[in-house]
Amino acid sequence: MNTGTYGYPKQGVKKIDPSYDVPEGVDNRGRYDEEFAKILTKDALKFVAELQREFRSHIRYALECRKEAKRRYNEGALPGFDPATRYIREGEWVCAPVPPAVADRKVEITGPVERKMVINALNSGAKVFMADFEDALSPSWENLMRGQVNLKDAVAGTITFNDKARNKVYKLNDQTAKLFVRPRGWHLPEAHIFIDGEPATGCLVDFGLYFYHNHAPFRQTQGAGFGPFFYLPKMEHSREAKIWNNVFERAEKMAGIERGSIRATVLIETLPAVFQMNEILYELRDHSVGLNCGRWDYIFSYVKTFQAHPDRLLPDRVLVGMTQHFMKSYSDLLIRTCHRRGVHAMGGMAAQIPIRDDPAANEAALELVRKDKLREVKAGHDGTWAAHPGLIPACVEVFNNNMGNAPNQIKDAKRDDAASITEEDLLQIPRGVRTMDGLRLNTRVGIQYVAAWLTGSGSVPLYNLMEDAATAEISRVQNWQWIKYGVELDGDGLGVRVSKELFSRVVEEEMARIESEVGKDKFKKGMYKEACKIFKRQCTAPTLDDFLTLDAYNYIVIQHPKGPAKL
Numbered sequence: 182m183n184t185g186t187y188g189y190p191k192q193g194v195k196k197i198d199p200s201y202d203v204p205e206g207v208d209n210r211g212r213y214d215e216e217f218a219k220i221l222t223k224d225a226l227k228f229v230a231e232l233q234r235e236f237r238s239h240i241r242y243a244l245e246c247r248k249e250a251k252r253r254y255n256e257g258a259l260p261g262f263d264p265a266t267r268y269i270r271e272g273e274w275v276c277a278p279v280p281p282a283v284a285d286r287k288v289e290i291t292g293p294v295e296r297k298m299v300i301n302a303l304n305s306g307a308k309v310f311m312a313d314f315e316d317a318l319s320p321s322w323e324n325l326m327r328g329q330v331n332l333k334d335a336v337a338g339t340i341t342f343n344d345k346a347r348n349k350v351y352k353l354n355d356q357t358a359k360l361f362v363r364p365r366g367w368h369l370p371e372a373h374i375f376i377d378g379e380p381a382t383g384c385l386v387d388f389g390l391y392f393y394h395n396h397a398p399f400r401q402t403q404g405a406g407f408g409p410f411f412y413l414p415k416m417e418h419s420r421e422a423k424i425w426n427n428v429f430e431r432a433e434k435m436a437g438i439e440r441g442s443i444r445a446t447v448l449i450e451t452l453p454a455v456f457q458m459n460e461i462l463y464e465l466r467d468h469s470v471g472l473n474c475g476r477w478d479y480i481f482s483y484v485k486t487f488q489a490h491p492d493r494l495l496p497d498r499v500l501v502g503m504t505q506h507f508m509k510s511y512s513d514l515l516i517r518t519c520h521r522r523g524v525h526a527m528g529g530m531a532a533q534i535p536i537r538d539d540p541a542a543n544e545a546a547l548e549l550v551r552k553d554k555l556r557e558v559k560a561g562h563d564g565t566w567a568a569h570p571g572l573i574p575a576c577v578e579v580f581n582n583n584m585g586n587a588p589n590q591i592k593d594a595k596r597d598d599a600a601s602i603t604e605e606d607l608l609q610i611p612r613g614v615r616t617m618d619g620l621r622l623n624t625r626v627g628i629q630y631v632a633a634w635l636t637g638s639g640s641v642p643l644y645n646l647m648e649d650a651a652t653a654e655i656s657r658v659q660n661w662q663w664i665k666y667g668v669e670l671d672g673d674g675l676g677v678r679v680s681k682e683l684f685s686r687v688v689e690e691e692m693a694r695i696e697s698e699v700g701k702d703k704f705k706k707g708m709y710k711e712a713c714k715i716f717k718r719q720c721t722a723p724t725l726d727d728f729l730t731l732d733a734y735n736y737i738v739i740q741h742p743k744g745p746a747k748l
C-alpha cells in the first residue's frame with residue numbers, strides 16, 4: 182500500500198476517532214479501547230499537549246545540535262570535554278540528597294511494560310523494577326497504551342493477571358520492588374497522537390500520561406513522599422538533560438508538589454554523553470538519582486559517532502566487553518563522577534539469561550553474570566541490572582557479600598584514582614578479531630530481532646542471550662561499518678573482504694538457517710522477510726541511519742480509522 186509518513190494513507194487525513202474526548206489541538210489516531218480511554222482522558226492529553234507546546238522548540242533545537250555534532254565527527258573531530266563547562270566539572274557542588282525510599286538499589290530488574298512481566302518483576306526480589314517503554318518495548322499503540330494501563334494498576338496495587346492456559350493468577354506480593362519508568366528517547370515520535378498537526382514527542386507522551394495518572398498514589402505508597410522515579414535514555418548532551426529538568430519542574434507545578442520530588446537516573450549510553458556526565462548531573466541536580474552504565478547503547482554509539490572514521494572499526498560484537506579499556510574507563514569515571522556528586526552509580530546489564538534445558542550451560546551463564554557483577558561492585562557501583570528474575574539471587578548475593586548492610590557505596594567508593602582518566606582512555610579503540618562468524622551472528626540476530634519487534638516483542642531470547650533494541654543496534658551498525666570499509670576478516674574468513682555481495686550471500690544463508698531453526702510454519706507466519714528487507718537495507722545504506730527503530734516504526738503504526746495493518 183502506498184503510504185505517507187507513519188503509514189498514514191496519502192489520499193487524505195481521515196477524521197478523529199469520535200470516541201476519544203480530546204482537548205483543543207489534539208488529534209488521537211490510535212485505536213479506541215475503553216481501557217485506553219481511562220488513560221487518554223481529556224485532562225491527561227491536555228497535560229501532554231502543554232508539555233509538547235512548551236518544549237517542542239527546545240527539543241527540535243537539541244536534535245539539530247545532535248546533527249551538527251554528527252557533522253563535526255564525520256569531518257574528523259573527536260568528542261571530548263567541553264572547555265566552556267570546565268567550571269561545572271571542577272566546581273564543588275552536589276546533587277540533592279538521595280530519597281530514603283531508593284537509597285538501596287543493589288539489584289534492579291528491567292523489562293517491558295507487559296502485564297505479567299510487570300507483576301513478576303515487582304515480585305522478583307529486586308529493589309527496583311525499571312519498567313521499560315524503550316529498548317525492551319516495541320512501541321506499537323497497543324503495547325504503549327496497555328503498558329500505561331498496567332503501570333496505573335501496578336501503582337494502585339491492584340494489578341492482576343489471569344493466565345487461563347496455565348490456570349495461574351498473578352498478583353502482587355506484600356513486598357515489591359520500587360518502580361522506575363523509562364520513557365522513549367527524544368528522537369522518537371508518537372505517530373498516533375498529533376498535537377497542533379504534528380506527531381507528539383514519544384517520551385513526552387510516555388512521561389506525561391504516566392505522571393498525570395500516578396504521581397499522587399506513587400508518592401504515597403512507593404516513594405515515601407518522593408517520586409515518581411524515572412530512567413532517562415540515550416541523551417547526548419546536558420542541554421537535553423536541561424529539557425528534562427524543565428519538564429519535571431513543569432510537571433511538579435501542575436501537580437502542586439514540591440520541586441525536587443521527581444527523581445531520575447540518566448543512562449550514560451552515548452559516547453558524547455560520557456564527556457558530559459558532570460554537566461548532566463548539574464542540570465538535573467535537584468531531580469537526580471544518579472547515572473547508569475547503559476553499556477549496549479554505548480557500544481552502538483561508539484560505532485555511530487565514528488561512522489566516518491575507518492581507523493576505529495569494532496572487533497566482533499562478543500569481544501566488546503566491559504574489560505576493554507574504553508569501557509572500563511567509562512564505568513570508572515561514571516562511578517567517580519556520581520559519588521563526588523552524592524548520587525548512585527548504577528552498573529549495567531549482563532546479556533546472559535537462564536538456560537532452562539541445559540544445567541551445565543546454565544551454570545556457565547550464571548558464572549558469567551556473577552563475574553560481571555563482582556567486577557561492578559568491586560569497582561564501586563551501587564547497584565546493577567538483571568534482565569530476568571532467575572538472575573536476581575546471584576546478583577543479590579554478589580552485591581550483599583561485597584557491600585554488607587550498606588545501602589550503597591556513595592560515600593565509601595570515591596574512586597579518586599579515576600580523576601586521571603583522559604579523553605584518550607575513553608576513546609581507545611577496542612581490540613580483537615573480526616570474523617565471518619561475527620558477521621553471520623550479527624545478521625542472524627539482527628533479522629530475528631527486527632522480526633520480533635515488528636510483531637510486538639521488543640526484547641527476546643536469542644541464542645541464550647537477551648536481545649533488545651540496543652543490542653540489535655550493535656549488530657546493525659557493525660555490519661554497516663564492516664561493509665562500508667570493506668573490512669578484511671580474521672579467523673576462518675582470513676583475508677576475505679566484507680562487501681555488499683558477500684553480505685548478500687550471508688543474508689541468504691542466514692535466512693535459511695533461521696527458517697530451519699524456527700521451523701517453516703513460524704517462519705512463514707512471522708515477519709522475517711520484512712525484517713530481512715529492513716535490516717539489509719540499513720546495513721548497506723550509503724549513510725548510516727541514526728536508529729534502526731525510526732525506519733521500522735513506519736511498519737507498526739496503525740492509525741484509525743483504519744490505516745495499513747502490519748501487526
Ligand SMILES: CC(=O)SCCNC(=O)CCNC(=O)[C@H](O)C(C)(C)COP(=O)(O)OP(=O)(O)OC[C@H]1O[C@@H](n2cnc3c(N)ncnc32)[C@H](O)[C@@H]1OP(=O)(O)O
Nearest residue numbers: 291292298301302316317477530568569640641642647651
Ligand atoms: C540494553 C538494555 O536496555 S537492557 C534493559 C532492557 N531489556 C530488558 O529489560 C530485557 C528484559 N528481559 C526479558 O524481556 C526477558 O527476560 C527475555 C526476553 C530476555 C527472556 O524471556 P523468556 O525467554 O520469555 O523468559 P523465560 O521463559 O525464561 O521466563 C520465565 C518467567 O520469567 C518471567 N520473566 C522473564 N524475564 C522477566 C523480566 N525481565 N521481568 C519480569 N519477568 C520476567 C517470564 O514472564 C516468565 O514468567 P512465568 O514463569 O510466570 O510465565
Ligand SMILES: O=CC(=O)O
Nearest residue numbers: 475476477478651
Ligand atoms: O539501556 C541500556 C543499554 O545498555 O543500552
Ligand SMILES: [Mg+2]
Nearest residue numbers: 316475478651
Ligand atoms: Mg539503552
